[in-house]
Amino acid sequence: EAGVTQFPSHSVIEKGQTVTLRCDPISGHDNLYWYRRVMGKEIKFLLHFVKESKQDESGMPNNRFLAERTGGTYSTLKVQPAELEDSGVYFCASSRITGGTEAFFGQGTRLTVV
Amino acid sequence: GENVEQHPSTLSVQEGDSAVIKCTYSDSASNYFPWYKQELGKRPQLIIDIRSNVGEKKDQRIAVTLNKTAKHFSLHITETQPEDSAVYFCAASRSNYQLIWGAGTKLIIKP
Numbered sequence: 001e002a003g004v005t006q007f008p009s010h011s012v013i014e015k016g017q018t019v020t021l022r023c024d025p026i027s028g029h030d031n032l033y034w035y036r037r038v039m040g041k042e043i044k045f046l047l048h049f050v051k052e053s054k055q056d057e058s059g060m061p062n063n064r065f066l067a068e069r070t071g072g073t074y075s076t077l078k079v080q081p082a083e084l085e086d087s088g089v090y091f092c093a094s095s096r097i098t099g100g101t102e103a104f105f106g107q108g109t110r111l112t113v114v
Numbered sequence: 115g116e117n118v119e120q121h122p123s124t125l126s127v128q129e130g131d132s133a134v135i136k137c138t139y140s141d142s143a144s145n146y147f148p149w150y151k152q153e154l155g156k157r158p159q160l161i162i163d164i165r166s167n168v169g170e171k172k173d174q175r176i177a178v179t180l181n182k183t184a185k186h187f188s189l190h191i192t193e194t195q196p197e198d199s200a201v202y203f204c205a206a207s208r209s210n211y212q213l214i215w216g217a218g219t220k221l222i223i224k225p
Contacts, residue, residue, distance in 0.1 A: 033212065033213075035215075041217065042120075042203070042215050042216060042217035042218055043158070043203060043215040043218070044215070045212050045213070045214075045215070048212050056212055091157065091158070101146075102148065102160045102163065103148075103160075103213065104160075105150075105157040105158045105159065106157060107156070107157045108157055
């Protein structure tokens, strides 16, 4: 089966611009997670979709971040306007069952805000 | 909130020796404990996991132990090889909740 794919793999934008990251989960995986890893730090949870519904968005840092998953398939994460501290690697993961099962990760999107 | 502490942050071992990474968790209801390996420039990938109904699980050179009373679990890698060099993350979750991650351990295998 195809894995989790993310687009783009790298993005360099200026402070104040908008960037949209996309994640295509494994087909049939209802659960989709967004994570962020800032340089040298741990993987931080951002939010969790179950199908098209936001199950938990407690990790979203502020209202500059907007995630959507229309139709319960792919998801987008928009950062608007981007700030320097938003730089990091954004990972998406998907799984079949909520909790207690393996989450498959995408290759990540490296976001650099300059 | 719930958290997972992971130690050490960096571990350097001689090739062929064993490596041990430890994690403690705060949520006593956690029942699933995966370990992920992230090689440089690649995505995190699951290498082994354990559920709360067992105390130990082994897969070739890697093993994980779980002590629910003390709320800690450990990753053991024996006969380390250069390809074991990576960042290792532990995580914990309870049913229907998202994973809580440790800060990661950079494992360096010295030739």
